[in-house]
């Protein structure tokens with residue numbers, strides 16, 4: 001049986017979350033930092049799943065190992081699902097403050113009850129032989145009119161979770177991982193992992 005999974009990210013927070021889960025299974029987790037020679041794969045797909053698959057497929061090919069790749073984003077109902085797959089570069093160039101400002105501008109004048117949104121994550125785990133396991137996760141909330149909180153990243157200060165009475169940026173990272181789209185996608189994947197991996 002294989003013993004290694006490469007997580008297709010350089011993000012330390014994401015890596016830590018995956019490491020905790022796979023350590024329990026006796027699996028050794030590597031990240032793209034262990035393969036600095038491989039260039040980045042562009043997310044040119046039209047869906048979260050296509051983007052995750054592009055990365056999983058690409059890195060599985062060059063490393064010869066199993067790869068877990070993710071793609072995530074914020075989908076705002078009043079904006080017909082935008083920024084969606086364009087979340088990272090919505091205002092141009094991976095600038096969280098500019099992305100948040102653009103969302104706030106586009107949401108100007110939209111009343112509370114129509115400010116519903118969800119964060120989504122799709123995970124694709126791909127073996128070198130091409131077999132795939134897919135996991136999905138969502139968390140539903142509302143877009144505030146003013147940012148709140150200093151934790152997290154991306155759109156966290158705008159994403160309000162009614163059941164917690166807080167934005168994602170007001171949660172600790174452990175609290176966020178328990179309810180987040182990424183946390184739920186990992187749970188979804190792990191429900192079918194043992195059967196896939198054996």
Ligand SMILES: O=P(O)(O)OP(=O)(O)OP(=O)(O)OC[C@H]1O[C@@H](n2cnc3c(O)ncnc32)[C@H](O)[C@@H]1O
Nearest residue numbers: 009010011070071072073074087088153154155156
């Ligand atoms: O591919 P990597 O290098 O991991 O980085 P990325 O920026 O593409 O990361 P994601 O696909 O996970 O997310 C895309 C964007 O969606 C937003 N986003 C995703 N998850 C988020 C979260 O938990 N909190 C706030 N914003 C998030 C944020 O703007 C991200 O840049």
Ligand SMILES: [Mg+2]
Nearest residue numbers: 043070071072
């Ligand atoms: Mg991405």
